[in-house]
Amino acid sequence: MTMQFNDETFRGDYTYFNSETAINRFPFPFDQDTYMYSVNIEQHPGGPKGTPFEKMFDVDEHYVSEMKDREITLAEDPLRCQSLPHMELAGWDLLELIMVSKAKDYPDLFKLTRDGNDWHWVNKPLGIEKKFTFLAPTTLPCGPMEYITRQTQGDFALLHERDGNLWMDAGMVTSQADWSLDFDVGMNFFEWHAPVPKAKKMGVFDKALKFLLSVNQGQHYRRLNWTMTVNPRLDTSPENYHKWGPEKRTITPENVGQKQFLRVELQTFFRLPRSNALAFPIRCYLMNLEDIATKPKWGRRLHRVLRDIDPDLADYKGFAVNQEMIVNYLSQFDDGAPTSPGIFPES
Amino acid sequence: MKLALKVTEIEQLSPLVKRFRFEDPKGGSLPVFSGGAHITVEMPEGEIIRRNSYSLISDPYDGTAYEIAIRREDQGRGGSLYMHTKVSEGDEITVSAPSNLFQLDLRARKHVLIAGGIGITPFLSQLKQLDMELKPYELHYAARSRAEAAGIKLLPEAAHVHVHISEEGARMDLGAILDGQPLGTHVYTCGPDGLITAVADQAARLGWPKTSVHSEAFTAPPPGEPFEVVIASTGQTVSVKADQSLLEALEAAKVEVDYSCRGGACGRCHTKVTACDGRILHNDHWLSEGERAAQKDIMPCMSRFKGARLELDL
Numbered sequence: 066m067t068m069q070f071n072d073e074t075f076r077g078d079y080t081y082f083n084s085e086t087a088i089n090r091f092p093f094p095f096d097q098d099t100y101m102y103s104v105n106i107e108q109h110p111g112g113p114k115g116t117p118f119e120k121m122f123d124v125d126e127h128y129v130s131e132m133k134d135r136e137i138t139l140a141e142d143p144l145r146c147q148s149l150p151h152m153e154l155a156g157w158d159l160l161e162l163i164m165v166s167k168a169k170d171y172p173d174l175f176k177l178t179r180d181g182n183d184w185h186w187v188n189k190p191l192g193i194e195k196k197f198t199f200l201a202p203t204t205l206p207c208g209p210m211e212y213i214t215r216q217t218q219g220d221f222a223l224l225h226e227r228d229g230n231l232w233m234d235a236g237m238v239t240s241q242a243d244w245s246l247d248f249d250v251g252m253n254f255f256e257w258h259a260p261v262p263k264a265k266k267m268g269v270f271d272k273a274l275k276f277l278l279s280v281n282q283g284q285h286y287r288r289l290n291w292t293m294t295v296n297p298r299l300d301t302s303p304e305n306y307h308k309w310g311p312e313k314r315t316i317t318p319e320n321v322g323q324k325q326f327l328r329v330e331l332q333t334f335f336r337l338p339r340s341n342a343l344a345f346p347i348r349c350y351l352m353n354l355e356d357i358a359t360k361p362k363w364g365r366r367l368h369r370v371l372r373d374i375d376p377d378l379a380d381y382k383g384f385a386v387n388q389e390m391i392v393n394y395l396s397q398f399d400d401g402a403p404t405s406p407g408i409f410p411e412s
Numbered sequence: 413m414k415l416a417l418k419v420t421e422i423e424q425l426s427p428l429v430k431r432f433r434f435e436d437p438k439g440g441s442l443p444v445f446s447g448g449a450h451i452t453v454e455m456p457e458g459e460i461i462r463r464n465s466y467s468l469i470s471d472p473y474d475g476t477a478y479e480i481a482i483r484r485e486d487q488g489r490g491g492s493l494y495m496h497t498k499v500s501e502g503d504e505i506t507v508s509a510p511s512n513l514f515q516l517d518l519r520a521r522k523h524v525l526i527a528g529g530i531g532i533t534p535f536l537s538q539l540k541q542l543d544m545e546l547k548p549y550e551l552h553y554a555a556r557s558r559a560e561a562a563g564i565k566l567l568p569e570a571a572h573v574h575v576h577i578s579e580e581g582a583r584m585d586l587g588a589i590l591d592g593q594p595l596g597t598h599v600y601t602c603g604p605d606g607l608i609t610a611v612a613d614q615a616a617r618l619g620w621p622k623t624s625v626h627s628e629a630f631t632a633p634p635p636g637e638p639f640e641v642v643i644a645s646t647g648q649t650v651s652v653k654a655d656q657s658l659l660e661a662l663e664a665a666k667v668e669v670d671y672s673c674r675g676g677a678c679g680r681c682h683t684k685v686t687a688c689d690g691r692i693l694h695n696d697h698w699l700s701e702g703e704r705a706a707q708k709d710i711m712p713c714m715s716r717f718k719g720a721r722l723e724l725d726l
Contacts (some may be wrong), residue, residue: 151518154545200544227517228623279672279680282443283413283509339473339541341446341515 067173070129070190076137081297083356087126091352092117093360093408094289094329098369100378102269106276109287109333113409117331118287121166122217123348124174129190131218131240131299138239138300139215144247145239145302146211148223152235155223156210157200158337159344163213188216210235219331219348222246224254224277226341231277233257234342240299240349242292242328243383248303262377277343282336289408290330293384293391297326297351316387321394322355325387327367354394360410364398371395413509414454415442417478419501425481429530429562430496431469434478434505441475445510447538448600448628451478452508452674455494460653462660464491464632465674467602468510469536469566473544478507481562483530489635489655513677514602514628516541521596523549524589526611528603529556532563534628535602539568552576554584554607586614601627629697631675633657636693636716642723643667644686658712667726669712676714683710683724690719 073081083091096105112118117125139145148156164186168177176187182199193216197204205212214221214237223235230253238246249257254274258265280286294301295312316324331348358364371379372392379385405411421433436442445468455462470479484496499505514534516523523542525535532553542549550572555561557579567573576584590599590611599620601611608627615625635655641662642649652661659681662669672680676696685692688707696711703709710717710724 149519154518226515275679279670279678281413281509281511281672282445338444338510339446340518341449341512 068124068128068171068190069126071126073127073130075130075134075297075299079296079298081127081130081351083352084126088352088356088359089410090115090117090125091357092289092329092331092350093357093363093366093410094291094327095366095370096406096408098366098373098404100370100374102263102267106286106288109285116409117348117350120170121285121333122163122170122219122346123331124167124171124190124218128218132191132216134299135215135237135239142304146214146237147246147250148208148210148235149225149251152210152223152225152340152342153202153208155225155235155337155340155342155344156208156213158340158342159221159223160209160213161199162335162337162344163217167217191216210237217346219346222345222347223337224343224345226278226343229278230254231274231343239302241302241347242294242330242349243301243303243306245303260381262381263375277334280334280336280343282338285333285335287331287333290332292328292330292382293387294326294328294351295324295387297353299349299351301328313383313386316390318390318394321387321390322358323353325384325391325394326351326353327357354391358395358398361398362404362410364395365400365402366404368392368395368399415507415509417442417505417507419499419503419505420477422499422501425565426560426562428560429481429483431479431481431566432495432499433470434480434507435476437504442478443509444475445472445537446512446515447472447541448514448516448534449510449512449537450514450534450673451480451510452672453480453495454506455491455498457490457494457498460656460660460664462489462491462494462656463674467514467533467537469533471540472537473541478510481530481533481536481566483562485632487635489633489657491632511672511678513673514600514626516547516600517598517624517626518545518547519596520598520624521548522594522598523547524593524597524599525549525551526584526586526589526599526601526603526607527551527553527563528601528607529554529560530562531601531603531607531628532566533602535600536563536566538600539573548572550574550589552584552589554578554603586610590614590618590620596624598624598626601625602629605629628677629675631695631714633659633674633676633714634695634716637718639717639722641717642687642721643726644723645726652716657714658710658716662712662726669726671713674713676711679711681711681713683712683726684708685710685722686725687721687723688717688719689721690717692717692722 117123164177167175178185220238224231225234236246329350335344417434418437420435423431450465450467452465466480485492554576650665672678679698693716694704695714
């Protein structure tokens with residue numbers, strides 16, 4: 066295998082780290098020095114070689130440890146994975162999409178052999194080899210969505226289309242920015258977005274829903290979203306707020322560079338063929354301020370964005386309590402020089 | 413996404429309806445789809461490219477081919493006539509990837525499918541999906557005469573597939589079909605507007621929830637008198653021929669308009685009107701009664717215009 070996988074944790078002693086390669090390919094989400102909502106959608110996949118935009122489902126050095134962390138979260142709380150009965154077909158669609166894409170994009174890590182509906186799947190990093198019958202649920206140890214998302218980084222929501230709306234009727238959610246699948250399951254697009262400030266008034270959701278409903282088979286899209294997290298914790302769920310909420314108070318001017326992480330979500334959209342459902346993978350990337358600041362452009366820009374952000378958004382994204390310390394820390398990397406357009410660092 | 417395919421079979425199903433089979437010229441696998449999906453077929457003729465959408469009638473999980481059935485409309489814009497008279501086995505043909513505006517609601521305890529005439533087409537793929545998913549259903553197919561009922565050849569003989577031939581005195585009784593269905597049943601109608609309205613009315617009288625009643629009108633854009641539109645951003649005048657849709661005329665003039673179904677159902681080509689001196693002839697199923705009356709919106713895939721000046725916000 067060509068890829069090296071980190072041995073690291075996302076809880077307890079938090080040994081998570083980014084190698085130089087991971088820092089260089091981090092999906093920094095700001096393309097200018099200010100931030101407001103936009104429906105910032107691009108076609109997916111596609112992007113410079115080595116970036117997380119290049120492949121359908123990015124696999125990186127955190128893969129094996131992230132899957133272990135998911136296993137721990139699911140063992141403690143099985144309701145992080147739910148699929149309403151009519152969504153099983155969408156689960157098979159998703160399994161096919163991921164297996165076919167990964168086998169094609171990472172032939173030295175994954176292998177899929179298909180003879181009609183007799184499938185043979187090999188996942189080398191996780192040491193899995195499985196023969197099963199496609200569309201036959203009894204041939205897998207669990208539902209198809211759960212089976213494949215236990216082997217794929219990122220959270221997954223499967224959206225059922227009906228009555229001109231999208232309904233969150235299935236999902237695997239263990240690395241979320243403070244939202245709960247158990248609470249949202251069965252809700253429609255407007256209901257599950259209700260907590261987002263300002264956006265409704267701006268008409269963002271009407272436009273976004275219209276766009277999503279018109280996503281066709283074979284056209285995939287992506288957008289970046291972001292928030293801030295103290296410590297490299299994947300499971301920042303409402304269910305476990307008592308575990309990670311208090312950690313926000315552990316930030317000091319001395320440790321903010323190491324303990325404060327920018328959390329970036331690479332969100333992608335796929336229309337699934339047999340179910341006509343939409344798959345909405347939400348992939349989480351974490352990097353601390355210290356590592357971000359190794360790229361002068363990113364250090365300057367992040368300082369300006371977080372200094373000037375709308376207070377409602379700082380509150381919603383959960384870092385208002387530490388905003389001053391974060392901005393003070395980042396100010397040392399901002400010499401006032403102009404920044405170039407786009408998200409990529411100057412090489 | 414466009415697919416360049418080859419016509420591998422043409423079969424006359426009835427005096428007016430032909431079945432077409434398209435395959436990848438290299439024998440590759442086509443994207444599978446969901447029951448009720450359609451593809452858009454490109455029909456180039458001279459300088460005009462017509463594009464009509466047709467429901468897929470083949471097995472949705474079988475990627476070896478796509479099949480559609482087309483009824484010849486002698487009074488139409490010429491799309492179906494083109495398919496019937498100009499296309500032969502072995503020809504190349506360009507189609508879109510499948511897209512679905514008439515999907516089954518897989519939450520349903522039971523599915524009741526009601527087809528009128530050529531409206532049988534989306535149900536042919538749905539039947540196969542329902543069989544594979546082991547979902548209970550019944551299908552009712554109404555046609556004037558047995559000779560016209562092209563769908564009979566494509567339907568399985570089964571106790572839950574009912575054919576109603578009005579010429580033989582077996583008219584479809586919607587009251588009898590809908591009354592007494594188990595809770596959680598969904599009904600789907602495809603056919604003439606009159607049938608769709610009749611099913612919706614009957615379902616409402618019996619107290620069915622609106623969200624359990626689905627329909628798809630399958631009309632292609634109608635021809636009409638020629639007219640002109642003005643593009644607000646450039647001042648350009650675009651002429652629409654009698655046998656051309658407004659969307660096709662805009663495409664020919666290189667004015668970019670988004671689209672999907674080309675049948676007035678999906679809303680993608682929704683365009684704002686900046687000036688209207690005359691009457692928009694709305695033929696779509698997207699705009700509300702209020703929007704139609706206001707004449708500030710138009711669906712270029714289906715609708716036409718009669719009057720002095722129509723200016724589009726493009």
